[in-house]
Amino acid sequence: xxxxxxxxxxxxxxxxxxxxxxxxxxxxxxxxxxxxxxxxxxxxxxxxxxxxxxxxxxxxxxxxxxxxxxxxxxxxxxxxxxxxxxxxxxxxxxxxxxxxxxxxxxxxxxxxxxxxxxxxxxxxxxxxxxxxxxxxxxxxxxxxxxxxxxxxxxxxxxxxxxxxxxxxxxxxxxxxxxxxxxxxxxxxxxxxxxxxxxxxxxxxxxxxxxxxxxxxxxxxxxxxxxxxxxxx
Amino acid sequence: xxxxxxxxxxxxxxxxxxxxxxxxxxxxxxxxxxxxxxxxxxxxxxxxxxxxxxxxxxxxxxxxxxxxxxxxxxxxxxxxxxxxxxxxxxxxxxxxxxxxxxxxxxxxxxxxxxxxxxxxxxxxxxxxxxxxxxxxxxxxxxxxxxxxxxxxxxxxxxxxxxxxxxxxxxxxxxxxxxxxxxxxxxxxxxxxxxxxxxxxxxxxxxxxxxxxxxxxxxxxxxxxxxx
Numbered sequence: 447x448x449x450x451x452x453x454x455x456x457x458x459x460x461x462x463x464x465x466x467x468x469x470x471x472x473x474x475x476x477x478x479x480x481x482x483x484x485x486x487x488x489x490x491x492x493x494x495x496x497x498x499x500x501x502x503x504x505x506x507x508x509x510x511x512x513x514x515x516x517x518x519x520x521x522x523x524x525x526x527x528x529x530x531x532x533x534x535x536x537x538x539x540x541x542x543x544x545x546x547x548x549x550x551x552x553x554x555x556x557x558x559x560x561x562x563x564x565x566x567x568x569x570x571x572x573x574x575x576x577x578x579x580x581x582x583x584x585x586x587x588x589x590x591x592x593x594x595x596x597x598x599x600x601x602x603x604x605x606x607x608x609x610x611x612x613x614x615x616x617x618x619x620x621x622x623x624x625x626x627x628x629x630x631x632x633x634x635x636x637x638x639x640x641x642x643x644x645x646x647x648x649x650x651x652x653x654x655x656x657x658x659x660x661x662x663x664x665x666x667x668x669x670x671x672x673x674x675x676x677x678x
Numbered sequence: 679x680x681x682x683x684x685x686x687x688x689x690x691x692x693x694x695x696x697x698x699x700x701x702x703x704x705x706x707x708x709x710x711x712x713x714x715x716x717x718x719x720x721x722x723x724x725x726x727x728x729x730x731x732x733x734x735x736x737x738x739x740x741x742x743x744x745x746x747x748x749x750x751x752x753x754x755x756x757x758x759x760x761x762x763x764x765x766x767x768x769x770x771x772x773x774x775x776x777x778x779x780x781x782x783x784x785x786x787x788x789x790x791x792x793x794x795x796x797x798x799x800x801x802x803x804x805x806x807x808x809x810x811x812x813x814x815x816x817x818x819x820x821x822x823x824x825x826x827x828x829x830x831x832x833x834x835x836x837x838x839x840x841x842x843x844x845x846x847x848x849x850x851x852x853x854x855x856x857x858x859x860x861x862x863x864x865x866x867x868x869x870x871x872x873x874x875x876x877x878x879x880x881x882x883x884x885x886x887x888x889x890x891x892x893x894x895x896x897x898x899x900x901x902x903x904x905x
Contacts, residue, residue, distance in 0.1 A: 609904075609905060612899075612901050612902065612903065613901065613902045613903075613904075615901060617901070628890075642888065642889045642890040643890075644890065645890055645891050646888065646890035646891060649887070649888045649890045649891035650891050652887075652891075653887070653891060653893070656883050660876070660880070661873070661876045662900065662901035663860075663870075663871070663872055663873040663876050663900050663901070664872045664873060664876035664877050664879075664880060664898045664899070664900065665898065665899055665900070665901055666880070666896045666897055666898055667897050667899070668896065668897060669893045669895065669896035669897075670893055670894050670895060670896075671891045671892065671893055672891070672892060672894070673889065673890050673891065673892070674844045674845065674847065674849070674889035674890070674892055675844065675845045676844070677841075678841060678894075
């Protein structure tokens with residue numbers, strides 16, 4: 447029997463890398479995709495996975511990614527959309543070009559990846575598609591228009607896909623990450639907070655794995671995740 | 679060796695409550711199975727090693743006595759589940775005050791009494807408090823005014839508790855079971871149903887989440903469900 451393949455789209459050093467490690471630990475062959483493939487080499491080697499370049503905002507690039515993964519590893523039974531783009535700015539400052547770019551990466555890319563993933567999964571009658579959401583999936587905060595518009599849209603996409611694809615055996619779920627993920631960027635915040643005060647990427651990845659392994663008699667469409675001390 | 683964790687399941691009937699007791703016992707926890715009529719729990723206690731307790735979860739003295747007894751006989755709980763509900767489905771014009779009050783007492787008032795006692799028993803240490811919700815927790819359908827008003831209220835209670843108790847180390851979560859559970863009483867329903875054993879696994883997974891990434895709410899439904 448061939449191993450199941452997980453395709454993780456949008457792999458940086460934080461959550462994407464933790465997801466790759468968690469799914470590899472679960473016995474799944476992992477395909478990693480990012481804008482720049484060379485950034486993924488070390489991680490791919492560490493987990494015995496493969497790295498691919500993809501621009502999620504470009505339909506042809508997404509098509510090419512799925513084609514390559516299918517030929518080299520097999521059609522993925524798990525696809526995670528973890529890509530996002532955000533440049534903070536007040537509504538009077540953000541440029542239309544930046545507004546559009548953030549939406550294309552945040553939402554349109556999710557559609558390209560989700561639709562392409564669903565095509566091969568529908569034929570199999572099974573599969574898992576997971577979307578990474580954020581606080582901005584539910585709340586358009588000050589300076590967050592660029593991010594929130596794409597994230598609201600991605601949530602709507604996930605809901606709509608879940609309702610249509612669930613009865614076809616495909617589990618679609620949306621994870622609202624309501625807080626900062628522990629990283630070098632937030633090292634200063636980590637010092638100000640009590641222990642476990644920021645989201646541990648490995649703990650988030652465990653929850654994605656649990657969603658993937660849920661039996662179909664009890665599927666979750668949406669859950670939120672935040673550190674114990676987070677104000678919300 | 680440390681003692682196994684204690685789980686208190688309040689509202690153990692033949693469906694989800696029993697599945698929760700089985701799941702927690704199988705995971706190595708000690709379980710207190712609480713019902714208004716615990717004489718019906720003999721079989722479950724025998725097969726799982728759970729201890730049955732009697733409690734009217736809508737009566738303050740009874741809830742206090744329950745936690746005192748369990749505390750004295752077993753210890754402090756690491757996990758408390760509030761599972762009771764009083765189902766009402768009636769055309770709006772036929773609803774009585776008694777329907778509203780009874781649905782609210784079982785869901786909200788009982789949830790408050792159990793939640794408060796659970797938090798008191800857990801502090802200053804950590805623990806999980808889980809509330810069983812259902813479709814009417816988030817969607818009030820026709821003829822569901824009494825039941826949905828009660829279930830919305832439990833959701834509000836859980837949200838408020840989570841915001842206050844999270845920073846004190848207590849994980850409060852609300853589970854929206856969005857569909858009929860596969861129980862003998864739902865045997866006649868011709869629609870996809872949730873397996874109680876699988877729902878129970880989701881409760882256990884919530885309890886085991888590390889505090890750096892806690893879920894406050896999740897939904898559960900069968901693959902073929904329309905929603």
